[in-house]
Amino acid sequence: MEINREAIMQSTTHHQTLTHSGESAPDDRPGDTRPYLCIPYWETSRFAGDPVDIGQIRPLPTGPLPTGVISWECPGIQTTPYLPGQELQVTVDVRNSGQGSATAIATVVVYWAVPTVGFAKPSFFGATTVAAPTMRDPMVPGFASATMSGVIPVTAPNHICLLAYVTHSLDKANPVADPIGDRHWAQRNLIAVSTKTSPIIIPFFAANPFDTEELFELRVRALDRRTLELFALRMKFEPGEVQPRLRLVDGLARPMTDQTSEARLRLALGSHRQRQYSLMLDLDRQLAPYQLTAIEVVLYQSKNRERPVGSLGIVVRGDDAEA
Amino acid sequence: MIDYHAHTLALEEASKTLAAAPFTDAALLSARNEIQIDLSVANGHAMLGALVDHLFAHAVSDGSELALLNRAADLWDRGVALYNDLGSVRDRFESSLAAPGDPDALSQFNTAAFDVQLFAQKAYAMQAEVIGLRDDVSSLKYLTTHPRQLDEPANSWDWSSLLLGRRTDALVRNLSRLAHDSGTRAFAFGALASYGANAAGSAYLGAVVGGPRRSHRFRDRIARNTIGSWLSRKYLTTPSPGKIAKIVRFGGPNRAVLPSGVEQLLKDALKATFDLSRTPEPPNLQRGYRRMLRHLQLIDGFSRPPVPAPPQSVWLAKLYGDPSNPPPSLRPQDVGLSGDPGGGVSLGSNSSGNPAPSQSDNEKSSTICGIIVAILIIIDLIQAFVQCIVQWAKKQTCTFWDNMLLKKLWEKDPPDPRDQPPTTDVTASSSELTAMASNDQVTQLIACLFDIHMQIWEALDRAYHFLTFHGLIYPQSLINVPVYSQFTSVPATSQWPRRPVSDPVNRYHLYPGSPLEHPAAAPSGFPVGANPDAFVPLAASRFILPLWEQIARGETDTQNLDLDADRGFLHPCWATGKSINEDPVNVRTLDYGDQ
Numbered sequence: 013m014e015i016n017r018e019a020i021m022q023s024t025t026h027h028q029t030l031t032h033s034g035e036s037a038p039d040d041r042p043g044d045t046r047p048y049l050c051i052p053y054w055e056t057s058r059f060a061g062d063p064v065d066i067g068q069i070r071p072l073p074t075g076p077l078p079t080g081v082i083s084w085e086c087p088g089i090q091t092t093p094y095l096p097g098q099e100l101q102v103t104v105d106v107r108n109s110g111q112g113s114a115t116a117i118a119t120v121v122v123y124w125a126v127p128t129v130g131f132a133k134p135s136f137f138g139a140t141t142v143a144a145p146t147m148r149d150p151m152v153p154g155f156a157s158a159t160m161s162g163v164i165p166v167t168a169p170n171h172i173c174l175l176a177y178v179t180h181s182l183d184k185a186n187p188v189a190d191p192i193g194d195r196h197w198a199q200r201n202l203i204a205v206s207t208k209t210s211p212i213i214i215p216f217f218a219a220n221p222f223d224t225e226e227l228f229e230l231r232v233r234a235l236d237r238r239t240l241e242l243f244a245l246r247m248k249f250e251p252g253e254v255q256p257r258l259r260l261v262d263g264l265a266r267p268m269t270d271q272t273s274e275a276r277l278r279l280a281l282g283s284h285r286q287r288q289y290s291l292m293l294d295l296d297r298q299l300a301p302y303q304l305t306a307i308e309v310v311l312y313q314s315k316n317r318e319r320p321v322g323s324l325g326i327v328v329r330g331d332d333a334e335a
Numbered sequence: 336m337i338d339y340h341a342h343t344l345a346l347e348e349a350s351k352t353l354a355a356a357p358f359t360d361a362a363l364l365s366a367r368n369e370i371q372i373d374l375s376v377a378n379g380h381a382m383l384g385a386l387v388d389h390l391f392a393h394a395v396s397d398g399s400e401l402a403l404l405n406r407a408a409d410l411w412d413r414g415v416a417l418y419n420d421l422g423s424v425r426d427r428f429e430s431s432l433a434a435p436g437d438p439d440a441l442s443q444f445n446t447a448a449f450d451v452q453l454f455a456q457k458a459y460a461m462q463a464e465v466i467g468l469r470d471d472v473s474s475l476k477y478l479t480t481h482p483r484q485l486d487e488p489a490n491s492w493d494w495s496s497l498l499l500g501r502r503t504d505a506l507v508r509n510l511s512r513l514a515h516d517s518g519t520r521a522f523a524f525g526a527l528a529s530y531g532a533n534a535a536g537s538a539y540l541g542a543v544v545g546g547p548r549r550s551h552r553f554r555d556r557i558a559r560n561t562i563g564s565w566l567s568r569k570y571l572t573t574p575s576p577g578k579i580a581k582i583v584r585f586g587g588p589n590r591a592v593l594p595s596g597v598e599q600l601l602k603d604a605l606k607a608t609f610d611l612s613r614t615p616e617p618p619n620l621q622r623g624y625r626r627m628l629r630h631l632q633l634i635d636g637f638s639r640p641p642v643p644a645p646p647q648s649v650w651l652a653k654l655y656g657d658p659s660n661p662p663p664s665l666r667p668q669d670v671g672l673s674g675d676p677g678g679g680v681s682l683g684s685n686s687s688g689n690p691a692p693s694q695s696d697n698e699k700s701s702t703i704c705g706i707i708v709a710i711l712i713i714i715d716l717i718q719a720f721v722q723c724i725v726q727w728a729k730k731q732t733c734t735f736w737d738n739m740l741l742k743k744l745w746e747k748d749p750p751d752p753r754d755q756p757p758t759t760d761v762t763a764s765s766s767e768l769t770a771m772a773s774n775d776q777v778t779q780l781i782a783c784l785f786d787i788h789m790q791i792w793e794a795l796d797r798a799y800h801f802l803t804f805h806g807l808i809y810p811q812s813l814i815n816v817p818v819y820s821q822f823t824s825v826p827a828t829s830q831w832p833r834r835p836v837s838d839p840v841n842r843y844h845l846y847p848g849s850p851l852e853h854p855a856a857a858p859s860g861f862p863v864g865a866n867p868d869a870f871v872p873l874a875a876s877r878f879i880l881p882l883w884e885q886i887a888r889g890e891t892d893t894q895n896l897d898l899d900a901d902r903g904f905l906h907p908c909w910a911t912g913k914s915i916n917e918d919p920v921n922v923r924t925l926d927y928g929d930q
Contacts, residue, residue, distance in 0.1 A: 043697060048687045066687050109687040112696065113804075113816040115796045117642050117789040121655045136656045141789065143642045148688030148817055181664035181786060183685050189658055223659075284659070 045112025046182040047144065051088040051198035052107050053081045056153050063150035066109035067195025071319065077242040082235075083191055084308070084325040085243070086198035088155070089122075089176055097166030102137065104176045104198075105155040108144035115145040116180050120158040123175045123189075125217075126168070127201075129230065129311045130322030131189035132219035132284040134175050138162045144178075171214075173324065174200045188221050192320050201324065206331045212293040214326050218279060218311055219286035221321060226281060227314035228321070232258050232291060233274040235306045244304055249329065252303035254295045256328075263288035278314065291326065299330035336388050336499055336548065336899060337536035338563030338809075339631065340573050341867070345532030345874045346385040346525055350374055352875040353883065366887035370524055377521035383583040383597065384510075384525020386627065388499060388533060388898070390593075393630065394623025395493040400477035401626055401633075404807050406468050408633045410461065411798065414706070415640050417457055418791050422643065424451045425784045429647045432777060435768040444768055448724070448761045451784075455717040456758065458710045465706050472805050475840055478556055481549030483901070484835070486914050489930065490613040499898040501908050501930055502608050503530060504882070509604040511886045519600045524883075531878030533898035535870040536562070540900070542858035543822045545847040546832035547901040549915075553843035556806030558822040562867040564809045565823045569868060576809075577635035580628050593624035610930055634808050639795060643788040650781050662782035663740050665712045666790060689817070696804075696818035696844040706794040709787060715739055716783055721759045727774045728767030736776045804844075818844050825865045831858045831903070853919035856903035895927060 050067025057064060058078040072081045088105040104120045119141055123134035138160035147154045164172065177197045179185040185196035205212055220226050234256045235243060244251040259271040268289065269275040281287060291309065299305065309324040337345075354371065358364050374381050383390070393401070427447035431440040482492045489501055498506065507530045510523040540558055541547050548555040567573040574582065586592030598620050605617055645651055654662040716739070723733030763771065771777050803810045803819075810819045826846065832855075833847035861869050882893060894907040902909060902922060908929070912921025 043693060044686045046685045048685045068687055111686060111688045111693065113800045113813055113818060114793065117792055119645070119789075121658070123658065131658075134658065136652050138648075139651045139655045140645050141642050145812075146688055146816060149690035150687070151690070177658070179661065181666040181790075185661070187659040187661060 043111055045114050046110055047108045047114075047116035047118065047146075047180050048110040049106060049108055049116070049118055049144065049178045049180060049183050050195035051086060051176060051178055052105060052155060053083075053086050053088065053198065055087060055105065055155060057151075064107070064153050066107060066150050070195050071193045072191075074320070076236055076238045080239065082239070082243060082308075082325065083320070083323045084173070084199050084201045086191070086200050088198055089174055089200040091174065091200070094164070094172065096164055096168045096170065099161055099163050100137075101159060101161045102174060102176075103157050103159045104178070105157050106142055106144050106178045107155045108146050109148060109150065110146050110183070111148065113146060115143050116183070117141050118144045118156075118158075118178050118180050120160075120176060120178050122160060122162075124164055124168070125173045125175060127171055127214065127216035127324055127326075128173055128219050128286065128322070129216060129309045129324040130219040130221050130228070130286075131173075131175055132217075132221060132286045134173075134189065135164075137164070137174070171201075171205070176200075188223075190221065190321065192323065199323070201327075205326065206329050207295060207299050208331045210294060212295075212328065213290050214293065215288060215290045216309065216324055217286040217288050218281065219322070220281035220284060223283050225283060228279050228281060229312045229314055230260070230277040230279060230289075230309065231274065231312065232260060232276075232307060232309045234258075235308055240306060243306055247304060247327070249304040250300075250302050252299040252305040252328075252330070254297055254299060254305050256305060256307060257294040257296070258307065259292045261290045261292060263290075265290070293326075293328070295328070299328065301330040301332035304329045336392070336559070337532055337540065338559045339386060339389065339576055339579055340563035340567045341536050341871065342385045342389075342529055342532050343382060343579060344566055344570060344573055344871050345536070345879070346381060346528040348871050348875040349524075349528040349531065349879040349883075352872075352880050356880060360888070363884060363887050370520060370883075373517040373520040374524065377518045379582050379585065380518045380521040380594070380597065381525040381528075382579065383593075384522035384527075385529045385532070386579075386583065387522075387526045387529050387601075388495070390620065390623050390627055391498055391618065392495040392623075393626035394618035394620055395495045396477075396626070398626065400807070401630055403468070403472055403477060404630065404633045406464070407472070407802055407807060408636050410464055410468060411637055411795075413457070413461060414791075414795055414798070417454060417461075418640055418788070418795060420450065420454050420457075421784070421788050421791065423447075424454060425643075425646070425781075425788060428784065429650055429781055431768065432772045432781070433647060433649045435765070435772045441763070441765055441768055445762050448720075448763070449758070451720065452717055452758045452761075455713050458713050462707060462710050465710075469801070472801070472807065473840075475553055475805060478552045478806065481552065483911070484549040484915055486911070486916075489910065491615065494615065494618050497609075497614065499533065500901065501925070502895050503898050503908060504893050504895040505927070506604055506608045507882065508886055508891070509607040510600060513600055513603050513607065516596065518594060519596050522597050522600065527883060527886075528874075528879055530896075530898065531874040531882065532871070534878045534896045534900070534905075535874035537898060537900035538859035538904035539825070539861055539865075539867060539870040541832065541903065542825050542861060545828070546834070546852065548899050549901065550832060550835045550852070551839070551843065551847060553806065553839055554847070557804065557810070557819065557843070560803070560806060560809045561814055561819045561822040564811050564814045564819075565867050566871070567809075568811075568814065575635055576631040580631035580635075583631075584628055591625055591628050593621050613930060637799060637802065637808050639799060640792070643785065643792055646781055646785050650778065653778050654782050662786075663779055664786050665716060665740070665783050666708075666786065692818045692821055692844050692846075697841060706791075706798060709790045709794045712790065713787055716780075716787065720780060721761055723776065724761045724763065724771070727771040727777055728763055730770045730774065732774075733776055736779070740779070821846070823866055825859070825861045825863055827863045831856060854922065856906070859900070859904045895925065 052065035054065045072083050074080050090103045092101040102122050108116050121139040122137040124137050125134040140158050140160045142156050142158035144156045177185040186194045191197040191199035240251045257271045258275045260268040260275050260277050262268050268277050305328050307326040310320045311322040313319050313321050424447045427443040431444035507527050510526050514520040514523040544551050544554045544558045584591050585594050719736050719739040722735040726733040802808045830851050832852050834849045834852045836842045836847045836849045897906050897908050908925045910923045912923050
């Protein structure tokens with residue numbers, strides 16, 4: 013047994029908060045011991061004094077990092093390198109911040125989709141179970157991880173979106189795929205393009221995840237400077253000093269917006285319907301091989317303009333092909 | 336009084352401290368040489384000595400706790416076996432229905448269809464036993480009130496309380512004096528380690544509990560077990576309870592026997608230490624020994640099984656392919672907050688946790704009703720399966736099945752436990768199996784069996800917590816949960832000790848908010864935030880080694896310390912002038928010879 017003798021009588025672990033039995037006001041009714049699940053969008057504090065993501069802040073906070081969150085880049089979803097037709101391993105982190113002491117057996121389900129903003133009919137990738145013990149202190153990081161393997165068909169594009177949810181019969185995920193608004197859902201894009209060609213054309217779908225016809229507004233813009241800086245750091249790159257010019261075209265290559273720094277488009281979509289668009293992207297200068305920039309495509313529900321219902325990120329990296 | 340793990344660690348620490356002591360005195364060097372040889376050849380005796388307080392506790396008990404633990408262990412083993420049976424049934428259903436043309440498919444399906452009914456019968460038969468155990472454990476009657484708290488005079492105290500509260504140092508000295516060979520000397524050294532470990536460890540216990548064992552016996556018990564789990568996790572070489580049982584077991588393969596030398600030593604030492612005309616008859620030590628061994632074996636047997644495997648991949652794609660149409664769950668949707676029936680709480684209003692012990696940790700939140708829920712769902716599911724299999728074989732939709740999925744299970748009367756569900760012949764032919772394989776309701780059956788499997792695992796987990804929360808077993812992996820972690824860090828408090836709380840069964844998960852028991856005392860010298868590893872080396876350096884040196888030198892200027900640290904750290908054995916309920920309590924410190 014190794015015992016630090018100098019630590020005897022000098023232990024300085026965090027002070028315990030006393031919760032007294034409260035002789036005058038007991039509450040002897042059963043407490044809530046059901047799970048409270050989420051796929052965390054921030055697994056450690058974003059800034060001093062910040063609790064980890066336990067799923068309470070939904071819709072996900074927008075705005076510059078570190079207080080804002082990139083909804084299409086959930087760090088709770090990790091993968092091995094993706095190549096269509098080859099085995100892909102996906103790991104999803106789950107946090108159960110429920111009360112009591114019970115461990116929940118949560119089911120984690122993963123889907124993939126072609127680049128889509130909003131998810132109508134994603135394709136099934138895999139599902140598994142994970143024992144998620146309660147982690148009640150939001151200041152203490154922690155999660156359980158579920159890993160599964162599968163093969164995305166060789167016909168799939170080089171860039172896809174992964175979508176995952178965690179569910180339990182006493183804490184169910186919403187059947188609408190909603191990474192921004194439902195703590196059970198999360199999204200991670202595997203979309204990265206290089207500046208080898210110009211303009212860069214990125215096809216994607218806008219999809220209605222709801223059971224009813226809805227009006228939406230599609231907004232496309234580059235990440236703001238501070239968010240790009242923090243995002244690039246996370247990706248081990250440097251932020252590029254470029255001004256992207258953006259234009260949306262429809263499935264028949266007809267321009268739907270002017271070329272601008274922020275494109276907006278209003279559209280109506282039937283229940284679970286999707287429509288193809290392409291983003292044409294011009295950069296005013298080349299990115300160095302160690303630089304990146306990122307474009308965010310966000311779908312807003314028109315009846316609630318501040319409520320994003322889907323998002324998509326496009327990372328543009330400098331061309332690092334060997335000469 | 337500390338737990339098995341802390342005692343074994345203290346013994347190990349005492350041996351190391353003794354070995355490292357820079358003695359120059361020839362008498363000490365000689366004595367150390369002798370005891371080190373004794374410890375190397377009679378390790379089992381030493382560990383038995385370290386557990387002497389537990390030996391007496393088992394000897395004087397009425398056996399009710401061990402009997403409950405026996406029942407719990409039996410139910411646990413059967414519950415895990417049932418859980419494993421369901422895994423096998425699921426696997427056979429899934430394989431045969433996924434590939435009905437395979438040569439083994441038909442026999443797999445038919446054996447699974449029979450076994451799932453047996454599974455339901457076995458689960459059903461356990462219902463009454465589960466409810467009976469829950470009721471018997473919930474009352475916590477096996478944790479009896481300390482005689483001091485009942486104002487009983489010391490001459491009527493049981494021997495377990497007596498050895499912790501009277502002539503404690505004197506007993507250790509007499510054990511050492513009367514030991515005459517390697518086995519008894521090693522036992523006496525273990526008892527010395529036990530003395531020091533209790534003197535230091537009980538002070539820690541009192542600090543985290545909020546008062547002594549006699550005032551907060553339920554809280555003290557889970558604190559004691561939690562500290563043991565904490566220490567065993569930190570020091571990975573700590574033997575498990577089952578390993579401890581093997582180390583301290585003597586006798587033939589069929590009957591464990593407390594070594595006669597040890598038994599005689601204890602009898603002689605009790606006689607030399609106490610006026611036996613003023614005590615109850617010494618207890619049956621052989622009975623206490625065998626109970627302790629059984630207890631150690633039983634508490635080692637509660638391991639949770641691996642979590643259920645998800646359905647085979649072909650079924651997963653069917654069940655989860657469309658996120659807007661998730662598979663059904665048979666879990667009642669109007670469950671209570673703790674997952675038990677009858678709460679009428681709508682789902683979706685779940686609340687996130689709190690790092691401090693709270694309402695969700697109370698006695699009523701720690702029930703084992705999850706098992707009963709799962710059993711009743713199983714009965715319903717298997718009944719529907721038997722009713723529907725004929726229609727599925729004809730490629731028809733079964734309305735009985737849809738009704739089962741739609742109905743609220745708790746709105747009907749539970750079945751009579753005496754009416755065991757029958758077994759029905761549901762043998763299918765190859766063509767019928769093929770017909771069933773493509774039925775959507777069969778896919779739902781696969782989902783429901785998976786759901787039930789998860790519910791049973793969670794019910795086992797809840798049962799584990801239930802037994803832990805009631806002090807019957809160690810919390811082990813649960814020690815980071817607030818209701819347990821409160822006992823592994825000394826809290827900041829200036830007022831100690833707290834009097835017993837009213838309605839302790841419903842409040843022992845919380846630090847006592849009861850009035851101060853005057854005169855106030857300091858629970859321990861441990862700083863705020865100190866973890867349990869603070870008291871183990873303290874026991875060796877502050878108590879065990881100095882007392883060993885005194886015994887080796889023939890010196891006698893120590894006190895009999897209260898081994899429950901009843902009035903705080905380093906407090907000698909004491910008596911109440913009048914009643915323990917007086918305010919302030921008339922604390923009368925006993926002279927060395929007082930009994």
